[in-house]
Amino acid sequence: MKVRVNVMLKEGVLDPQGKAIGHALDVLGFHGLGEVRMGKVIEIEVPAQKSQDEAASLGEAMARELLANLVIEDFTVEVLS
């Protein structure tokens, strides 16, 4: 069983990587795009005997303790079977 934690900068926090990607896409011919934001995704293999809920709360605990900087980042947790 896998847990996927998505970490994105909060709305309003400047995202220079996203800006650079948006500019590069425009140069490549992808015009008319709006905001581009870049984040990170961490996939963690958790013990298979955990339930969906246990896996989700484990993912949330790991995000809070290490994976996300809650001052500037938001996270979401998905459980993949």
Next chain:
Amino acid sequence: MKVRVNVMLKEGVLDPQGKAIGHALDVLGFHGLGEVRMGKVIEIEVPAQKSQDEAASLGEAMARELLANLVIEDFTVEVLS
């Protein structure tokens, strides 16, 4: 309408960032985890008049041209409303 492109290293490609995160989680008390892999996620605001399918194929085109290095990375595209 938003397109989310998830880019992960292919299976078998060494992922030192994932390894470092896995080690740090173990030190923090999250024992018994399996493989940890880290990737990136890019969220792109696309024009609202596009259909789901158009948005998905636009996301795939952007991933192939810029966002993913197909030699070492795989990507998935999701359309968020």
